[in-house]
Amino acid sequence: MQLLTVNDLAIAAFAFFGGIAVECLRVIELVNTPRHDRPATFSDPLFVLRFIMLPLLAGILGYVYQVSGSNLTPIVAVNIGASAPIILKSFASALSSPIASSKEAKDKIN
Numbered sequence: 438m439q440l441l442t443v444n445d446l447a448i449a450a451f452a453f454f455g456g457i458a459v460e461c462l463r464v465i466e467l468v469n470t471p472r473h474d475r476p477a478t479f480s481d482p483l484f485v486l487r488f489i490m491l492p493l494l495a496g497i498l499g500y501v502y503q504v505s506g507s508n509l510t511p512i513v514a515v516n517i518g519a520s521a522p523i524i525l526k527s528f529a530s531a532l533s534s535p536i537a538s539s540k541e542a543k544d545k546i547n
Contacts, residue, residue, distance in 0.1 A: 442503065444503075445500060445503045445504055446500075446501040447513075448499050448500065448502075448509050448511070448514045449496040449497070449499050449500035449503070450496065450501065451489045451509075451514035451515050452482030452495045452496045452498060452499020452500070452502075452518030452521070453492050453493065453495055453499070453506025453513065453518060454492075454515065454518065455494030455495055455499075455514065455515035455516060455517065455519040455520075455521070456491050456492030456493075456494070456496065456518040456519065456521055456522075457492045457518075458515070458518075458519060459491075459519045459522070460487075460488050460491060460492060464478060464488075474500045478500070490522065491494075491512050491522055493519070494521055494525060495517070495518035495519075495521035495522075496518065496519070498521045498524065498525070499514045499517050499518055499521075500516060501519075502517060
């Protein structure tokens, strides 16, 4: 089994560019915010880290989907890349939240 094929890397690149597109849109939206209300962008190291890391994670997520047998098309890879922050946040919150017992779950429903 080959881990790195050209198709898999192309899908990862499409997912990466989906993530880049979302980050660029966030920066573009700051144009509508008054200058004194704008958060620090590229002068803030954490912003730069986020600007780089989220698209990289998007590319990795697209690659993982592809090698798991999903056979993504480029447009689906872009969509996965664009939604990667939401996907990763839901994974993180699912892992960090305690699992309720069946009795607690029934109590919440009733």
